[in-house]
Amino acid sequence: xxxxxxxxxxxxxxxxxxxxxxxxxxxxxxxxxxAVLAAFYRFLEQEQIPHEKIVTLAGIGCSSRFPxxxxxxxxxxxxxxxxxxxxxxxxxxxDLHVFVFGGDGDGFSIGGNHLDHTARKNxxxxxxxxxxxxYGLTKKQTSPTSPIGFKxxxxxxxxxxxxxxxxxxxxxxxxxFVARSHAAQVKHMVEMYRRAYHHKGFSVVExxxxxxxxYPGAFDAAVPRKQGQFIEIEEKKHDGTPEDEKRHDPSxxxxxxxxxxxxxxxxxxxxxxxxxxxxxxxxxxxxxxxxERVKGKSDLEILRDTFAKMR
Amino acid sequence: xxxxxxxxxPSYKTVDGNEAVASVAYRMNELFAIYPITPSSPMAxxxxxWSALGRKNLWGDVxxxxxxxSEGGAAGLLHGSLQGGALTSTFTASQGLLxxxxxxxKIAGELTPxxxxxxxxxxxxxxxxxxxxxxxxxACRQTGFAMLASNSVQEAQDFAxxxxxxxxxxxxxxxxxxxxxxxxxxxxxxxxIPDEVLLKLVDEDALKAFRDRRLTPDKPVIRGTxxxxxxxxxxxxxxxxxxxxxxxxxxxVMDEFAELTGRxxxxxxxxxxxxxxxxxxxxxxxxxxxxxxxxxxxxxxEKVGVLKVRLYRPFSVKDFAGLIPATTKTIAVLDRTKEPGxxxxxxxxxxxxxxxxxxxxxxxxxxxxxxxxxxxxxLSSKEFTPAMVMAIFxxxxxxxxxxxxxxxxxxxxxxxxxxxxxxxxIEADDVRRAVFFGLGSDGTVGANKNTIKIIGEETDLAxxxxxxxxxxxxxxxxxxHLRFGPRPIRAPYLISQGTSSPATSSPSSSPTxxxxxxHRERHSC
Numbered sequence: 001x002x003x004x005x006x007x008x009x010x011x012x013x014x015x016x017x018x019x020x021x022x023x024x025x026x027x028x029x030x031x032x033x034x035a036v037l038a039a040f041y042r043f044l045e046q047e048q049i050p051h052e053k054i055v056t057l058a059g060i061g062c063s064s065r066f067p068x069x070x071x072x073x074x075x076x077x078x079x080x081x082x083x084x085x086x087x088x089x090x091x092x093x094x095d096l097h098v099f100v101f102g103g104d105g106d107g108f109s110i111g112g113n114h115l116d117h118t119a120r121k122n123x124x125x126x127x128x129x130x131x132x133x134x135y136g137l138t139k140k141q142t143s144p145t146s147p148i149g150f151k152x153x154x155x156x157x158x159x160x161x162x163x164x165x166x167x168x169x170x171x172x173x174x175x176x177f178v179a180r181s182h183a184a185q186v187k188h189m190v191e192m193y194r195r196a197y198h199h200k201g202f203s204v205v206e207x208x209x210x211x212x213x214x215y216p217g218a219f220d221a222a223v224p225r226k227q228g229q230f231i232e233i234e235e236k237k238h239d240g241t242p243e244d245e246k247r248h249d250p251s252x253x254x255x256x257x258x259x260x261x262x263x264x265x266x267x268x269x270x271x272x273x274x275x276x277x278x279x280x281x282x283x284x285x286x287x288x289x290x291x292e293r294v295k296g297k298s299d300l301e302i303l304r305d306t307f308a309k310m311r
Numbered sequence: 312x313x314x315x316x317x318x319x320x321p322s323y324k325t326v327d328g329n330e331a332v333a334s335v336a337y338r339m340n341e342l343f344a345i346y347p348i349t350p351s352s353p354m355a356x357x358x359x360x361w362s363a364l365g366r367k368n369l370w371g372d373v374x375x376x377x378x379x380x381s382e383g384g385a386a387g388l389l390h391g392s393l394q395g396g397a398l399t400s401t402f403t404a405s406q407g408l409l410x411x412x413x414x415x416x417k418i419a420g421e422l423t424p425x426x427x428x429x430x431x432x433x434x435x436x437x438x439x440x441x442x443x444x445x446x447x448x449x450a451c452r453q454t455g456f457a458m459l460a461s462n463s464v465q466e467a468q469d470f471a472x473x474x475x476x477x478x479x480x481x482x483x484x485x486x487x488x489x490x491x492x493x494x495x496x497x498x499x500x501x502x503x504i505p506d507e508v509l510l511k512l513v514d515e516d517a518l519k520a521f522r523d524r525r526l527t528p529d530k531p532v533i534r535g536t537x538x539x540x541x542x543x544x545x546x547x548x549x550x551x552x553x554x555x556x557x558x559x560x561x562x563x564v565m566d567e568f569a570e571l572t573g574r575x576x577x578x579x580x581x582x583x584x585x586x587x588x589x590x591x592x593x594x595x596x597x598x599x600x601x602x603x604x605x606x607x608x609x610x611x612x613e614k615v616g617v618l619k620v621r622l623y624r625p626f627s628v629k630d631f632a633g634l635i636p637a638t639t640k641t642i643a644v645l646d647r648t649k650e651p652g653x654x655x656x657x658x659x660x661x662x663x664x665x666x667x668x669x670x671x672x673x674x675x676x677x678x679x680x681x682x683x684x685x686x687x688x689x690l691s692s693k694e695f696t697p698a699m700v701m702a703i704f705x706x707x708x709x710x711x712x713x714x715x716x717x718x719x720x721x722x723x724x725x726x727x728x729x730x731x732x733x734x735x736x737i738e739a740d741d742v743r744r745a746v747f748f749g750l751g752s753d754g755t756v757g758a759n760k761n762t763i764k765i766i767g768e769e770t771d772l773a774x775x776x777x778x779x780x781x782x783x784x785x786x787x788x789x790x791x792h793l794r795f796g797p798r799p800i801r802a803p804y805l806i807s808q809g810t811s812s813p814a815t816s817s818p819s820s821s822p823t824x825x826x827x828x829x830h831r832e833r834h835s836c
Contacts, residue, residue: 060439078435079348079406080381109380110346138347141356142378153356154345154378156363 032183032209080111233269325767396525419455442692443491583616632669659685742796
C-alpha cells in the first residue's frame with residue numbers, strides 16, 4: 001500500500017536539536033520528562049535517522065505531550081490506545097521508525113492489555129514508558145506502579161494494592177528487548193534508546209521520571225547526588241575471565257527475572273534481549289507464501305487459470 | 312411518602328458543581344467504582360476524602376471508593392457491586408464514558424438501578440479536548456440509561472438526588488449529566504440538601520426490592536445469560552413497561568422534591584412569554600443563558616420563550632408537546648454536539664419526531680406544525696452568550712430561517728454560522744462583575760475562590776466564580792471571573808465587561824477567553 005513512499009530517498013538534511021525541536025514543553029519546571037526529551041534529541045542527532053522516517057506517537061498523560069515537542073511525524077492518540085495505533089503504523093509502513101511514548105497509566109492500566117499483545121507479537125517499534133509512579137496529569141491519583149502506602153487523592157490513607165513490577169510484566173509479556181533507565185542519567189538514556197532502536201522487533205524502555213509536583217523524590221534512591229545508588233547492569237563480555245561469570249547475560253530470561261526481583265531501586269540497563277521473527281516479518285512471509293502458491297502470476301492470469309479449470 | 316416540609320430554613324453553601332453532586336452521591340451510595348478523568352475526577356476525590364475521614368452516608372455506613380485500571384474496569388465493578396446489592400455509583404466523562412458503554416447496556420438490560428454522574432465533555436475527534444460539550448453523553452442514548460440534564464450547580468446537586476431516588480423506583484439506571492467545567496467547576500452559592508430530605512426521597516420498598524434482587528446463596532439465580540433467536544427479541548421487548556412509567560416516576564420524585572425543598576422541576580420546563588412565537592429548545596448550562604436572555608427580551612416586548620429539556624431519555628413526547636405555546640411559529644433546537652452526516656443532531660431529531668407524533672396524537676396546540684431549526688453551539692466549551700441567543704431569535708423571526716446553523720464561531724468554510732453582535736449584553740446593573748488576572752501559583756485564584764465563598768456564605772448576595780487556568784498552573788496566566796448580586800446569577804459564560812469599565816467599549820478584543828491567551832495549551836486528561 002505504501003511502497004511509493006517507502007522508496008523516498010532521505011532528505012539529506014542534518015538532524016540537529018534545532019531541527020528536532022517542536023513546541024516548547026509545557027511540563028512543570030523540574031519534571032523528569034525534560035531529560036527524557038533531551039536524551040531523545042541527542043540520540044536522534046547521534047543516529048542521524050532520516051528525518052522523514054521518524055514517527056513519534058503517544059497516548060494520554062503528561063508523558064504523552066511528547067509528540068508536540070519533537071518535530072517529526074507525530075500523533076497524540078487516545079487513552080491507552082497508542083500501541084495498537086502504533087502497530088498499525090509499523091505494519092503498514094515498515095520503512096518508518098516508530099517511537100511510542102507513554103506513562104505508567106497509559107502503559108500498565110488503561111492500555112495494559114495492548115502492551116502484552118504488542119510485546120508477544122514482537123511488532124517492530126520502540127516503546128518508552130516514562131514511569132512516575134503516579135497519575136500526574138489528573139493531579140495525583142494512585143497509578144499501577146504507585147507503591148503500597150503512597151498517599152494520593154484516590155488513596156488518602158495510602159495505597160493498598162500490590163503495584164506492578166514493570167520489568168517482570170514486560171519480560172512475561174514476551175517483549176524481545178527490555179531495558180530500564182532513569183531520567184537523571186542522560187547518557188544512560190541515550191544508550192538505551194540506541195540499543196532499543198537497533199533491536200529488531202518490539203523494544204521497550206522503562207524510564208523512571210520523577211513527577212516533582214505529585215511524587216517528589218520518588219526515585220532519589222537511584223540518584224547518586226541524593227545519596228542514592230545508580231547501579232548499572234554489567235553485561236557479559238564472554239572473555240572467559242572469572243569475573244565474567246558474575247556478569248549478566250541479557251539473553252538469559254531467568255537471569256533477567258532475577259534482576260527484576262532485586263530490591264528497590266534495583267539495577268539499570270538491558271535486562272533482556274533476544275531475537276525472534278517480528279510481526280512485520282511474519283506478515284511479510286504470509287504474503288510471500290501466498291505469492292509462491294500462485295507462482296508469481298498476475299491477478300488476470302490467476303483468473304484465467306480459474307476459468308480454465310471450470311471448463 | 313412525603314410527610315412534611317423539613318427545610319423551612321434553607322442552608323446555603325458555596326461550592327462547585329462537582330462538590331455539589333459528590334455531596335449527594337456520597338450520602339446516597341455505599342460504593343464508588345472510579346477511574347480519574349478530567350473534569351469528573353474531583354467528584355471521586357471528594358468521596359475518597361470523605362471516606363478517609365469516616366464520613367457516613369444516609370444509613371450510617373462509610374462508603375468505599377475503589378479505583379480501577381480503566382473506566383472499563385470501573386463500569387464492570389459498578390455492575391458487579393450492584394448485583395451484590397450495594398448502592399453503587401461512578402463519575403466519568405468523555406472517552407471514559409465511552410469505555411463504559413458495553414457495561415451500560417448490560418446494567419440497563421438487566422434493569423439494575425444506579426446513577427452515573429457525567430461532567431459532559433468533548434470526545435476526541437480531529438483533536439482531543441478536555442472541555443465541555445455533549446458529544447460523550449449523546450453517544451449513550453442507545454444504551455437504555457435514562458438521561459437527566461442539569462443546567463446549573465444548584466440543579467446538578469438537586470438532580471443528583473432526583474436521579475438516585477428515581478432509579479431505585481424505576482429500576483432503569485440513570486445517566487445524570489452537567490456541563491464539564493462550565494458547571495462542574497463553577498463555584499456558586501446554592502441551597503444544600505439536608506440528609507432528612509434525601510432520606511425521604513428514598514423509597515424504602517424500592518430499596519428493599521433492590522436488596523432482595525442481590526446475589527445470595529439463599530436464592531441462587533443466573534444473570535447475563537446468552538439467548539438465541541427463539542427468546543431474545545421478545546425478552547428484550549418485555550422491558551418496555553419499565554421505560555413507559557419512568558417519566559411519571561421522575562415527575563413524582565420531582566414533585567416530592569419540590570414539597571420538601573420548594574425547588575420545583577418538571578420533565579420539561581418552559582420559561583418566557585406564554586404567547587411566544589419563537590421558542591428555543593435546549594439542555595445543559597446553555598439553557599440558563601437562553602432563559603436569562605429570554606427574560607430580558609420579554610421585558611422588551613419580544614414574544615420568545617425557552618423550553619428546557621430535563622429528562623432527555625425516556626423522551627416524553629406528550630409532556631414536551633404540551634409545553635409548546637399555541638402561538639409558536641418557529642422552534643430553534645440547540646445541540647451541544649455534532650453528528651456529521653446525520654439528518655440533524657440528536658435533540659433536533661427528537662424534537663422533529665416528537666412534534667410529528669404529537670400532531671398525530673392531538674397533543675400539539677399549534678394550528679400548524681412549527682418550523683424547526685437545528686443549531687450547534689458551544690463545542691469544546693466554546694462560549695455561548697446572550698448575544699448569540701439574540702442572534703438565534705433574530706434568525707428565527709425571518710420568513711425563511713435557516714434549517715441548519717451554528718453559532719459562536721465564524722464558519723468561513725461552510726458558512727453555517729449566524730452573525731452576532733458581541734457587544735450585546737444583558738448583564739444586570741445590580742450584579743457586580745470583576746475579572747482578575749494572575750500568574751499561576753501567585754494566589755489570585757485561591758484568593759478569589761475565598762472571596763466568592765465569603766460573599767456567598769457571609770452575605771445574602773448570590774455569588775458565582777469561574778476560573779480559567781492551565782492544569783499546570785505554575786507560571787501560566789490565570790483569569791478569575793466573579794459575579795455577585797441580589798438575585799440568583801444565571802450567567803454561565805465569561806465576563807466580557809467588568810462593572811467599572813465603560814459599557815460602550817467592544818469586548819471582542821477582550822482577553823478573557825482562553826483562546827486569546829498566550830499559546831499554552833491546557834493540558835489534562
